[in-house]
Amino acid sequence: MLTTGGMRPTGMNAFTGSVFDVLEKHILSPWNVLKVECGWRGVDPLHMDPAVLESLLPNIRKHIARVTDDENAAECEAALLVLLGKPASAPPPPVEAIEFDF
16 A cells, blocks of 8 residues: 555554554654565565564664664664563663774
8 A cells, every 4th residue: 555645554454553653653654664564574564463563573673773763763662562562672781982902
């Protein structure tokens, strides 16, 4: 299904609608994220279920991090994990500075 602007696609099942709602809070184009990540894997983005979301979650996080930032992607992943009834994972530790001897 093609959409324009900020329109919500029609025909989504209830679970996909919940996923879309979470993505919409974290990214400007939630439908594009679903369409791309599902499309590459042969999944119907309108009819996701929890197992599909769980399998796509690492790639959705990477996608959101690429177009926004790591912190936003982690927050989105935590919210999607709530939909799956799983506790949000702890954020990764900050990267420490590396000193080089010259």
